[in-house]
Amino acid sequence: MRAVGGLGAVAWVALLALLGWPSAAAGQQRVESCVTCHLETGDDRLADPVKRFGEDIHSAKGFGCVACHGGDAKEAGMEAMDPAKGYIGKPDRQQVQTVCGRCHSDARFMKRYNPALRVDQVTEYATSVHGRRLKELGDPKVAICVSCHPAHSIKPPSDPRSTVHPLKVAETCGRCHADAKHMEAYKIPTDQFQKYKESVHWRMMSIKGDLSAPTCNDCHGNHGAAPPGVTWVGNVCGQCHAVQAEFFAKSIHAKVFAQMGAPGCAACHSNHEIKEATDAMLGLGDNAVCAGCHAAGDKGGKAAVEMRALLDSLSGESEKARAILLQAERAGMEVSQAQFDLNGAKDALVKARAAVHAFTVQAVKKEGEPGFAIGAKAYARGVRALDELQFRRKGLAVSLVIILALIVGLVLRIRQLDRRS
Ligand code: HEC
Ligand code: HEC
Ligand code: HEC
Ligand code: HEC
Ligand code: HEC
Ligand code: HEC
Ligand code: HEC
Ligand code: HEC
Ligand code: HEC
Structure with missing residues (x-):
């Protein structure tokens, strides 16, 4: 000082x-x-x-x-x-939401502190399985505000130490939902936490640090925790996978799945243990999800096989083009433009894979077509580059022969002159 x-x-x-x-x-x-x-x-x-x-x-x-x-x-x-x-x-369990809601449901009061903060926690909570069972049955095992936001150490979701920080939510929900003893009286599985930890979503979040990947509350609501109804699973996933959701919504499956009670996206991807998607999921092979409902003889099965063949040939074509361009590049040929253009085929492949969700061969073909054209053009460029290389090598050999012949001629001539003198 x-x-x-x-x-x-x-x-x-x-x-x-x-x-x-x-x-x-x-x-x-x-x-x-x-x-x-x-x-x-x-x-x-x-x-x-x-x-x-x-x-x-x-x-x-x-x-x-x-x-x-x-x-x-x-x-x-x-x-x-x-x-x-x-x-x-x-405050007793029923009273807690009133205590918190006195401020958090008062939009005018909360605005003075943080105008962006939602003020629907208590009303959303009332619609959740937690809130309903608390109100109607006084169920002592459901979550109340302080189960997820421990009284006296409440922190905003953005604070990494908070129980509701994206990286901590699964653990917070899992404290009850993964505890078989706590959930004994209910007829629901207790594997959500364990399965979620195996998912592509958790891996994105925990390893790649991508906090935009979903955790429990992104699919179940921050406060309205309920199992997404069969008919709106697509909307839950569609918050982030808009392209697939749009194709799916217009597809025949959207209609028949609703009638069958099949849970939309989750019928093929599962809900908690969602894995990376691969082409192997398509078709009628061992890992194909279509095989669960379709066989080689029905229209769906045939379409599945055809869609898979299209994707295989598209990725095969662009792989072939990539390989020949690489060979040309290594031999010192200038093919960077063609290599760049080939990214267009990759984009088309991504789009064609998303178009699988229309569940028509036509849609996959439409998105894939530009990719075939780009792949073919890039391959042709690779062939030309290698031809050119051959041509140059031949030219070089010919020039070498000519030069050699000249040298020999010159030497002979010099000797001749020497002898003369
Ligand atoms: C002079 C000491 C003293 C003061 C001042 C005091 N408390 Fe307490 N408080 C206690 C004691 C002792 C108990 C335990 C009483 C019991 O078990 O019946 C207690 C219990 C409590 C409990 C638990 C009640 C329960 O049902 O389990 C709460 C909550 C509480 N106090 C809040 C407050 C608040 C808020 C204030 C300030 C407005 C306050 N206390 C001021 C001594 C005090
Ligand atoms: C006296 C009014 C009041 C009461 C009662 C109250 N809160 Fe708050 N709470 C606030 C204010 C003000 C903030 C700060 C908001 C800000 O600036 O972001 C806040 C912040 C929070 C936050 C962090 C929000 C964020 O993202 O910044 C959580 C979570 C929270 N409160 C939960 C609760 C719970 C659970 C209860 C009941 C146990 C409760 N609050 C009771 C006024 C209150
Ligand atoms: C089942 C767990 C759970 C319960 C029960 C719960 N919350 Fe939350 N709360 C969360 C999660 C998870 C978030 C983080 C949301 C996010 O990432 O933005 C959150 C966020 C909040 C926030 C920050 C603003 C917002 O809405 O995102 C406030 C305020 C809040 N909760 C208050 C409450 C109050 C009041 C209650 C009781 C009516 C309550 N919570 C009950 C899990 C819960
Ligand atoms: C944001 C709201 C909030 C604030 C602020 C708050 N409490 Fe509490 N407190 C609660 C709630 C809710 C419970 C009931 C927790 C439960 O059921 O697990 C509680 C429980 C308690 C208990 C009983 C603990 C037990 O295990 O039986 C005591 C004692 C207490 N509070 C004291 C305090 C004191 C002292 C302060 C100030 C330093 C304080 N509280 C500030 C919400 C609050
Ligand atoms: C304090 C323990 C506890 C916590 C913490 C908790 N839950 Fe629950 N939850 C329950 C209980 C008990 C039920 C009632 C089960 C039933 O009726 O089938 C339930 C029901 C549900 C249901 C409805 C299940 C069904 O099919 O009926 C969903 C969805 C759910 N919780 C999601 C969550 C999420 C997401 C979180 C974290 C953000 C969470 N819960 C945190 C105890 C808890
Ligand atoms: C990617 C979205 C997603 C995430 C993340 C997610 N859930 Fe679910 N959850 C669902 C869907 C969809 C269903 C309904 C599936 C059905 O109807 O077959 C469901 C069902 C449930 C149920 C009802 C019982 C059951 O297993 O079918 C509970 C309880 C539940 N989830 C809790 C959790 C908890 C706890 C977490 C975090 C560890 C979590 N969920 C993460 C999408 C998700
Ligand atoms: C909050 C946003 C969000 C929600 C909700 C969400 N996801 Fe994801 N999902 C992601 C992110 C981020 C990734 C990783 C980046 C990527 O591959 O797109 C991902 C990856 C995936 C993948 C792997 C993609 C690949 O390229 O292999 C599948 C499949 C998937 N999600 C399906 C679903 C399904 C089904 C649901 C609903 C039950 C769902 N997601 C809900 C954000 C979300
Ligand atoms: C949960 C069961 C289920 C799964 C899984 C499933 N389908 Fe279907 N699909 C149906 C039902 C039911 C129909 C309507 C009746 C029918 O035509 O067989 C249908 C219809 C179709 C049709 C329209 C056939 C027509 O009549 O024109 C196509 C194409 C299709 N599915 C492709 C696929 C592909 C590709 C997959 C895998 C990615 C797949 N399906 C996975 C149940 C399923
Ligand atoms: C009938 C089965 C089926 C349904 C229903 C389904 N998918 Fe897929 N999904 C697939 C298949 C098969 C692939 C793999 C495509 C490929 O890579 O060849 C896939 C791939 C994906 C991918 C990876 C990126 C991509 O486009 O290849 C995401 C993300 C995805 N699906 C999200 C969703 C969402 C969101 C829904 C619901 C709106 C949904 N899926 C419904 C079968 C399905």
Whole structure:
């Protein structure tokens, strides 16, 4: 503190307090009697909330114990917890959503802090299986607000330490849903967490750090947790896979799957253990999803085989072109333009794969066609480059022969002259 002209630290704090400097003055005012007394009791149940609260978002925004529990924080004695002063004690499970909703459902109040924050948590929660079972059956095992946002250490989803940060959500839900004992009374599987951890989505998120890949709440809603109904699974996945969802929605499968009760995208991709897609999923081979419902004799089966053949030949053609261009490049020929153009065939392959979701041969053909043309052109360029190379090599050989002949002629001529002289 040498830079501040000789004033000691204590004097500075006093001066700032006199000037009404907010962090110095207000910070001291804010110490509630609740905090002081609860710490003094030495009882963990009473002191832990105080110790944890320091890192809670509500504490950071200037709220104290009274914001949720009521009471009078200016009273030093037990009168601080007088119900006549609004003290509610420890809210019971039914009460918690009312406590949180007092602020979080009040759009005008919340706007003063964060206009972008949603204010539908309580109403969404009421539509969830959790909220409905709590209200109708008083079910003690479903999630309430503080199951997912532990009271006294609540943090925004963007904070990596938060229980609802994208990388932590699966664990938070899994605490109940992967616990066979907790879920014993219900007739639903307890494998969602384990299967999700095997999925391409979790791998994208945890290994590649792509937080736009989905975790539990992206498919089930932040607060409206319910199994996506059979008819709207497509919309859930379509939030992110719009192209496939659009093709699918117009396909024959959208209609017949709804009648059969097959869960849309999940009928072929599963719901929690979604894997990378490969061409092997298409057709009637061992790993083909079509084989579950179609056989070689029916129209769907035939179409599946034909679509697969199209994709195989498209990827085969562009692979062939890529290989010949590489050979030419290694031999020193200039083929970079053709190599660049070949990316167009790759794009067409990507589009043709997405068009599989229309479930017609026509759609795959339409997207694939430009790729065949590009592949053929690139291959032809590779052939030409290699021809040119042959031509140049021959030319070089001929020139060498001529040069050699000239040298020999010259030597003979010189000897002849020598002999003459
Ligand atoms: C003088 C000490 C003291 C003060 C001040 C105090 N408390 Fe307490 N508080 C206690 C004790 C002791 C208990 C345990 C009482 C019991 O078990 O019946 C308790 C219990 C609680 C509980 C748990 C109630 C339950 O049903 O389990 C809550 C919540 C609570 N206090 C909140 C507050 C709040 C909010 C304030 C400030 C407005 C406050 N306390 C002020 C001593 C205090
Ligand atoms: C954002 C709202 C909120 C704030 C702020 C808050 N609490 Fe709580 N508190 C709760 C809820 C909700 C519960 C019930 C938790 C549960 O059911 O697991 C609770 C439970 C408690 C309990 C009972 C713990 C137990 O295990 O029985 C105590 C004691 C308590 N709070 C004290 C405090 C004190 C002291 C403060 C201030 C430092 C505080 N709370 C601030 C919401 C809050
Ligand atoms: C006294 C009003 C009030 C009460 C009661 C309250 N909150 Fe909050 N809460 C806020 C405010 C204000 C913020 C800060 C919003 C911001 O600035 O982003 C906040 C932030 C949050 C956040 C982080 C949101 C974000 O993305 O920034 C969560 C999660 C949260 N509260 C959950 C709860 C839960 C759960 C309860 C009940 C146990 C509760 N709150 C009770 C006012 C309240
Ligand atoms: C089953 C778990 C779960 C329950 C129960 C739950 N939340 Fe959340 N909450 C989440 C998740 C997950 C997010 C993160 C969403 C995101 O990534 O944006 C979240 C986010 C929030 C936010 C930040 C803004 C937003 O909506 O994204 C607030 C505020 C909030 N919850 C309040 C509540 C309140 C109030 C309750 C009780 C009515 C509650 N939550 C119940 C899981 C839950
Ligand atoms: C405190 C424990 C707990 C937590 C945490 C929890 N749940 Fe639940 N959840 C339950 C219980 C219990 C049920 C009721 C099961 C039933 O009725 O079939 C349930 C039901 C559901 C259902 C409806 C299942 C069905 O087919 O009926 C979905 C979906 C769900 N939870 C998703 C989630 C998600 C997503 C999260 C995390 C964001 C989560 N849950 C966190 C306990 C929990
Ligand atoms: C990519 C989207 C997606 C993600 C991520 C996801 N789910 Fe699901 N979940 C679904 C779909 C779709 C269904 C319904 C499938 C059906 O009807 O056959 C479902 C069903 C459920 C059910 C009902 C019981 C069951 O297994 O069929 C529960 C409970 C559940 N999910 C919990 C979770 C939990 C917990 C997580 C995170 C670990 C999670 N889900 C992640 C899409 C997803
Ligand atoms: C929140 C966004 C989001 C949601 C919702 C979502 N996904 Fe994904 N999905 C991604 C991301 C990101 C990737 C990895 C990047 C990529 O390959 O597109 C991915 C990858 C995939 C892949 C592997 C793609 C490949 O190239 O091999 C499949 C298959 C898939 N998702 C299917 C689904 C299905 C089915 C659903 C619904 C049950 C779903 N996704 C829901 C974002 C999402
Ligand atoms: C869950 C069962 C199921 C799966 C899996 C499935 N289909 Fe189908 N598909 C049907 C049903 C049912 C029909 C309508 C009745 C019929 O024509 O066989 C149908 C119809 C079709 C049709 C229209 C046939 C016509 O009558 O013109 C095509 C094409 C098709 N499927 C292709 C595929 C392909 C390709 C796959 C694999 C990627 C596939 N299907 C996977 C159930 C399925
Ligand atoms: C009838 C089976 C079936 C259904 C239903 C289905 N898919 Fe696919 N999906 C496939 C097959 C087969 C592939 C592999 C295509 C390839 O790579 O040759 C695939 C590939 C994908 C891919 C990887 C990228 C791509 O386009 O190849 C994504 C993402 C995807 N599907 C998402 C979805 C979504 C979202 C839905 C629902 C709207 C859905 N799928 C419905 C069979 C299906």
